[in-house]
Amino acid sequence: MSTIVGMPKVLDDALINALSRVNLFEGLSRTQLIWIINATSRVVVDTDKLFYDSGEVTEVLFILITGGVSLEKKVKDGWKVIDEISLGHAFAELAFIDSRPHTTRARAASKSLALSLHKYRLTSAHDVSMVLYRNIAAIQSQRLRQLNEKN
Amino acid sequence: MTNSPKMNDSSGRAVDDSLVTVLGKVSLFAGLSRLQLVFLLGATSRVEIPADQLFFDEGDSADSLYVFVAGEAVVEKRMPDGWRLLATLRPGQTVGEMAVVDRSPRSARVRAVTSCIAIRLDSGGLESSHEIAATVYRNVAATITARVRAYTDADDRRTE
Numbered sequence: 001m002s003t004i005v006g007m008p009k010v011l012d013d014a015l016i017n018a019l020s021r022v023n024l025f026e027g028l029s030r031t032q033l034i035w036i037i038n039a040t041s042r043v044v045v046d047t048d049k050l051f052y053d054s055g056e057v058t059e060v061l062f063i064l065i066t067g068g069v070s071l072e073k074k075v076k077d078g079w080k081v082i083d084e085i086s087l088g089h090a091f092a093e094l095a096f097i098d099s100r101p102h103t104t105r106a107r108a109a110s111k112s113l114a115l116s117l118h119k120y121r122l123t124s125a126h127d128v129s130m131v132l133y134r135n136i137a138a139i140q141s142q143r144l145r146q147l148n149e150k151n
Numbered sequence: 152m153t154n155s156p157k158m159n160d161s162s163g164r165a166v167d168d169s170l171v172t173v174l175g176k177v178s179l180f181a182g183l184s185r186l187q188l189v190f191l192l193g194a195t196s197r198v199e200i201p202a203d204q205l206f207f208d209e210g211d212s213a214d215s216l217y218v219f220v221a222g223e224a225v226v227e228k229r230m231p232d233g234w235r236l237l238a239t240l241r242p243g244q245t246v247g248e249m250a251v252v253d254r255s256p257r258s259a260r261v262r263a264v265t266s267c268i269a270i271r272l273d274s275g276g277l278e279s280s281h282e283i284a285a286t287v288y289r290n291v292a293a294t295i296t297a298r299v300r301a302y303t304d305a306d307d308r309r310t311e
Binding site for chain 1: 249252253255258278281282284285288289291292293295296297298299300302303304
């Protein structure tokens with residue numbers, strides 16, 4: 001079960017610096033990063049609990065701040081780890097874009113803290129959403145180019 | 152009887168209604184109002200390519216996408232034994248949207264089969280309005296996401 005901790009009362013310089021190094025936020029100014037922090041909630045998930053389950057529909061983007069997260073896909077005899085999220089990286093971006101059910105579940109490998117950004121928050125900030133959507137598209141574009149090369 | 156007022160695009164040119172209608176049917180521009188389409192049109196340039204000439208070649212640097220307005224073109228990728236046809240492009244279709252977001256070199260060439268007319272939109276022109284660019288980039292992300300999902304769904308079917 002996840003716990004929503006709420007928005008930070010005091011802006012944390014270390015958090016701003018950490019976000020500035022996330023490829024998803026490349027090109028955002030310090031002011032825009034502060035806007036992102038204020039638009040997000042902090043979510044704490046205990047070890048072995050889920051950020052979201054396979055089949056669930058969410059329109060939330062997560063950015064991992066502490067801990068570790070495994071993305072797992074259901075197979076015949078249980079769950080197979082298909083990716084491990086590193087600190088500072090985002091997850092759930094496909095569902096964030098197309099609002100389709102998750103095809104994987106996101107399990108906290110250790111107690112984890114993530115920022116969660118709901119899609120509707122972006123409708124009020126065109127400058128931030130322009131950069132964020134462009135970066136998501138660029139990340140997925142690189143992924144698609146790799147898949148094209150493999151196939 | 153009075154004539155309806157003519158609209159001008161963001162460059163002050165008289166608007167070609169038929170081009171606005173073409174843009175309105177393009178999935179990448181879904182969610183944009185007619186006024187936003189008119190503005191977007193002003194950020195584009197018109198490109199005419201004779202038959203058998205290239206819009207761009209594989210490996211070219213890139214930061215623009217094309218919306219086909221007239222004619223027919225093909226997307227081709229270089230293979231050891233020649234050029235392989237990947238897709239045929241017709242009016243209303245787009246090509247090059249990945250380059251607008253990741254600035255990677257073109258991964259294939261686009262060759263005009265017949266004389267073609269297209270609208271060219273680069274990232275600088277697109278980003279002259281943050282609101283329009285946010286919508287278009289979200290649509291680009293959705294298009295690319297659908298292609299990524301098609302691969303991962305196929306992988307799932309293979310492992311079932």
